[in-house]
Amino acid sequence: MRAAARLLCALFATVLPLIALAAPARAADEFTWGVQPAGGRDHFVLTAGPGQTLVDVVGVSNFGDKPLTLRVYATDAVLAADGGMTLLTAAERPKDVGAWIGFDAETYTIAPGKRADIPFRLTVPADASPGDHTGAIVASIKAEATGPGQQRFDVDRRVGARVYLRVDGPAVPRLAIEDLRLSYDNPIAMFGGGEAIVRYRVRNTGNVRTSASAETTVTGLGGWRLGGPARAALPELLPGATHEVVQRFTGVFPAGRLTADVTVTGNPATVTAKSTSVWAPPWLLLAALTLLLGALIAYVVTVLRRRRTRAAAARDAAAAPNAADIPTEVTADSTG
Numbered sequence: 001m002r003a004a005a006r007l008l009c010a011l012f013a014t015v016l017p018l019i020a021l022a023a024p025a026r027a028a029d030e031f032t033w034g035v036q037p038a039g040g041r042d043h044f045v046l047t048a049g050p051g052q053t054l055v056d057v058v059g060v061s062n063f064g065d066k067p068l069t070l071r072v073y074a075t076d077a078v079l080a081a082d083g084g085m086t087l088l089t090a091a092e093r094p095k096d097v098g099a100w101i102g103f104d105a106e107t108y109t110i111a112p113g114k115r116a117d118i119p120f121r122l123t124v125p126a127d128a129s130p131g132d133h134t135g136a137i138v139a140s141i142k143a144e145a146t147g148p149g150q151q152r153f154d155v156d157r158r159v160g161a162r163v164y165l166r167v168d169g170p171a172v173p174r175l176a177i178e179d180l181r182l183s184y185d186n187p188i189a190m191f192g193g194g195e196a197i198v199r200y201r202v203r204n205t206g207n208v209r210t211s212a213s214a215e216t217t218v219t220g221l222g223g224w225r226l227g228g229p230a231r232a233a234l235p236e237l238l239p240g241a242t243h244e245v246v247q248r249f250t251g252v253f254p255a256g257r258l259t260a261d262v263t264v265t266g267n268p269a270t271v272t273a274k275s276t277s278v279w280a281p282p283w284l285l286l287a288a289l290t291l292l293l294g295a296l297i298a299y300v301v302t303v304l305r306r307r308r309t310r311a312a313a314a315r316d317a318a319a320a321p322n323a324a325d326i327p328t329e330v331t332a333d334s335t336g
Helices: 002-022 283-319
Strands: 033-037 044-048 053-062 068-079 085-087 107-110 115-123 131-146 152-167 175-184 194-204 210-219 225-237 242-252 256-267 270-280
Touching: 033 131, 044 053, 053 068, 053 107, 068 152, 085 131, 107 115, 175 210, 175 256, 175 270, 194 210, 194 225, 194 256, 210 242, 225 242
Parallel strands: 033 152, 044 152
Antiparallel strands: 033 053, 053 115, 068 085, 068 107, 068 131, 131 152, 175 194, 194 242, 210 225, 210 256, 256 270
């Protein structure tokens, strides 16, 4: 029972922040409050220098018919297991932009159908690293949930607005292609070809958030294009974030050696490319060539044997004495 309850708690802690960030204006049916930057913005997009303090306002709305007392605080965005973005749990202390944001109070009570515009201060440390720092301002409330066996436990339900802060300094947009692999389902019959699958991971190794597009092609010997170009739009990648890409190509001819070429173009401008290859022997063609070569060799051997036989016969015939050259013995028969 306890294990199941802990599992449900972990699920809420992981999934709910993503739901909240995806819908800042009005949350799902189980939520009756929303969080959004003042001024009609979708997210907080801020720029400051090290040591600088900014003042801004977050709006927290109560869509329900009862007063709500919410805990309002800031936290950091972190990388999820799939390479995307999630938030620290309520029990974890932020160390980045979430730790740089402060409010005058910890909780706020909002009347039904009303919105509270809550000011906050963001103070960038003097030693903050340049580039993008991402977090969220969250409004949360604890609710009681029931797990397996009617066990009751508290769930921290959260709605948040993203905070994108760029700290002044050198901006380094950089992307890397990692773990590039090419697999090929090599068919015995070459007609129709086989399936080539290209897998790779794109990582943001720079210090600014970057969107990107990827292009993948499959070629054979001599640059013979056998598949693609296949294009994919990548989601926005935060510094350190990754995204997995899988491209499938059908009807690829087994051209002996296949090469996958991947080019990733980022915005801000950055281009990176990588290639990998696998052997793809055309088995049926090789078998046919082997049979043809075997037949050709057998034919040549047969012709040579016949020629040798004829040459030997000719030599034997030349070495044999001619009948006209053989002396004839005559016997005389005398009678007296």
